[in-house]
Amino acid sequence: MKDTLNFRHVSYLWDEAKAATLAGDEVALFLYRSNLLGADLRLTNYAGGNTSVKIQATDPVSGQPVEVMWVKGSGGDIGTLTKAGCANLYVEKLHQLKARYRGLEFEDEMVGLFEYCLFDPKCATPSIDTPLHGLLPFKHIDHLHPDALIAIAASKDGEAIMHEIWGDTLGWLPWQKPGFDLGLQLEKIVADNPGLRGVILGGHGLFTWGETSYDSYLNTLEIIEMAATYLEANYGSRGPIFGGVKLEQGPDEAARRAQAAAALPVLRGLASSQRRMLGHYTDDARVLEFVNSHDLARLAAKGTSCPDHFLRTKIRPLVLDPEQMSGDPAAVKTYLEGLFAAYRQDYAAYYERSKHANSPAMRDANPVIILWPGVGLFSFAKDKQTARVAAEFYTNAINVMKGAEAVSTYQGLPEQEAFNIEYWLLEEAKLQRMAPPKALSGKVAYVTGGTGGIGKAICEELLKFGACVVAVDRDRLEETQADLRKKFGHDSALTAPIDVTNAESIAESLRQATLQFGGVDIVVNCAGLSISKPLAETTQADWDILNDVLVKGQFLVSQAAVAILRQQALGGDIVNIASKNGLVAGPNNVAYGTAKAAQLHMSRLLAAELGPDKIRVNTVNPDAVLRGSKIWEGDWAAGRAKAYGISVEELPAHYAxxxxxxxxxxAEDIxxxxxxxxDGSLAKSTGNVLNVDGGVAMAFVR
Structure with a gap:
């Protein structure tokens, strides 16, 4: 890092040695710059903003040199951008589209014409922001949504503040929905003001540029740093931040998390009235400062400004009354039911006021963002990543409101403009192109014994079909979590320690599951151990530990999990991993076989009791899963070999x-x-037993 680059509000990440290895490859340098910008969430959120570079290439048809623009494609993320995520288009053809443009009423038809400008027909789909880059004359362009810049862009006095900070080196364009016309306006303001180093889009974000990738990167950082420095100098100058503290900092972190965990299943159930949602919770200091303030209600009602924020957080959040949330659980649930019903009615009224003749049908009317003074922020979406990103975007919106209020007055998008973004036909088309959800999308599986051979295989199978998984066990937690996240994504899996014989340990692991994902839908009791001894050699300790882990453990886990399932009121599944030994009497197996039989019958009893709650309870009976199973790592294998008069090495063939x-x-079979x-295949099946034993006639259920 150069001594002259003393940034405090942005991260200067440019590595000259790394960049030197990319010298001469403008596309590689553009991708490098993009990834660096996307790595700093103060500059732009996941999938927010876009970057571009214009290069000289050889036309594959004419063989003549042509100018081609590489730009982030639709739905991409600059932090992880690769060539595959870019659209590349003939710059001249983009300019030729000006002759086809028929005005604001026909904006959307221009997007279809981008396809005719593609240099590589197999590249990524161009985004709506393509003309904003293509019509500008600069080689390297960055379009970002930095909190510090949007704070100024969303201020009542934003344009005047811009001139105060940057003089005449930045231009200002009032709010307008992205599209071809905005590209034309950008082109004009740059042509009319040749000394500009960037343009602020009112209520939206920032455009910057440079002759080289490094120049563009540095220009972008410097402008954002200047904005952040200006805001920092003005915090408190117009009075206390967010009007001062209304609710003094209440419970400590542990107490906040306990409150959040207790409420999350109810919130999730209500937020899932149309489709099952996953949740995210944060008590970030920036969130607490906002939700505990006097200005919470006023600012939350204004909604967000930047289109990227709004698309992910809805028209406005749902704000909870901390006094109403402090009552007994039944009263809290009644309060929340009424609050959600009112929010849905308000959203439906907003839709009816704002809709156009060709607007898509009204989408889910439930809130995405829920704010609880004293506790924090909850977000709900179709998958964990989307829920987490929504929370990050609203945290960015809080930063924007804080900055705007420090120097002026915050302005959200006008309601009609907000609707036009949310129900934009192009966004609807993007939603329709998305792959259909997997069978277990939106569901959370809680698997005891989840780091063992069978348990981990269950986790991986459920993850393949779209579930999020919480693997709880006594050991191998870090390596299992790392492996599952590497295979299925960072937001997919969590591990937590558990002692299935201890009710508080179980409760804590379920609290972690709830705080991570919002609740639980699938409970798999897979924790186990095995002891194989003749009656005379079976000790009371052997008997106790088998019945404690297998029987008592299944009981305690089911009891605690059912309380959450009932709070959600979404139904659910309990699957108990018992054994062929629960049905078949064999030698040297009195304690283990008895415990497995108890597990099997407990499953039937729970199925009979929980049916009215739409909670299905079923049993899988494995037999002799040797490879990778924890129970075969101890004395069990030797005991079973002794019982059959064979060696341990002969066991796999013997059982087969x-x-x-x-x-x-x-393990994969189980x-x-x-x-x-x-997964819905047996949605009307409960109290059943599925033997997975290769076919053991003695274990046939009759």
Whole structure:
């Protein structure tokens, strides 16, 4: 880092040695710059903003040199952008589209014409912002949504403040929905003001540029740094931030998290009235400063400004009354039911006031963002990543409101403009192009024994079909979490320690699951151990630990999880991993077989009791899953080998031979059986037993 670059509000990440390896490859340098900008969430959020570069290329048809623009494609993220995520277009053809443009009423038809400007027909789909880059004359362009800049862009006096900070080196364009006309306005303001180093889009964001990738990067950082420095110098100059503290900092972090965990299943159930949602919770200091302030109600009602913020957070958040939330659980639930009903009615009225003749049908009317003074922010969406990103975007909106109020008055998008963004036909088309949800999308699976061979296989199977997973166990937690996240994504999995014989340990692991994902939908009791001894050698300690882990553990986990399932009121599944030994009497197995039989019958009893709650309870009976299973790592294998008069090495073949199918059983086989019970394939099945044993006639249920 150069000594002259003393940034305090942005991250200067440019590595000259790394950039030197990319010298001569303008596209590679453009991608490098994009990734650096996307790595700092103060500059832009996930999938927010876009970047571009214009290069000379050889036309594959004419063989002549042509100017081609590489730009982030629709739905991409600059922080992870690669060539595959870019659209590339003939610059001349983009300019030729000006002759086809018929005015604001026909904006959307221009997007279809972008396809005819593609240099590589197989590249990513161009975004609506393509002309904003293509019509500008600069080689390298950055369009970002930095909190500090949007704070000024969303201020009542934003244009005057811009001149105060940057003089005449930045231009200002009032709010307008992105599209071809905005590209034309950008082109004009730059042509009319040749000394500009950037343009602020009112209520939206920032455009900057440079002759080289590094020049553009540095210009972008310097402008954002100047904005952030100006805001910092003015905090408190117009009175206390957010009007001062209304609710003094209440509970400590542990107490806040306990309150959040207790309320999340109810909130999630209400937010899932149209489709099952996953939740996210944060008590970030920036959030608490906002939700505990006097100005919370006034500013929350104004909604967000930047289109990227609004698309992910809805017209406005739902704000909870901390006094109403302090009552007994039944009263709190009644209060929340009324609050959600009122929010849905208000949203429907907003839709009716704002809709056009060709607007898409009204979408889910439930809130995305919920603010609880003293506790924090909750967000709900179709998957965990979307819920987390929505919370990040609203945190950015809080930063914007804080900055705008420090120097002027914050202005959200006018209601009609907000609707036009939310129900934009182009956004609707993007939604329609999305892949259909997987069978378990939106569901949370809680798997005890989740780091063992069978447990981890169950986790992976459920993750493949779209579930999020909480694997709880005594060991291998860090490595299991790292492995599952590497395979299925950072937001997909969580591990937590558990002692299934201890009610508080179970409660804490479920609290972690709820805080991470909003609740629980699928409970798999897979924790276990095995002891194989003759009656005379079985000790009371052997008996106790088997019944504590297998029977008491299944009971305690089910009891605690059902309380959450009932709070959500969304139904659910409990799948208990028992054993062929719960049905078949074998030698040297009195304690283990008895415990497994108890697990099996408990499943039937719970199925009979929980049916009215739409909670299905079923059992999978494995047999002799040797490879990767924890229970075969101890004395169990030796005990079973002794019982059959064979060596441990001969066990896999022995168990395979005695089955009707002659097949060895794998952990993946058990996992698939669990998945079939919970993926909707057997939605009307409860109290049932599925043997996965290769076919053992003695275990036939009769």
């Amino acid at each position: 031979k005695r089955t009707l199918l002659g097949e060895e059983l794998l 996992a698939k059986a669990v998945r079939v019970f919970v």
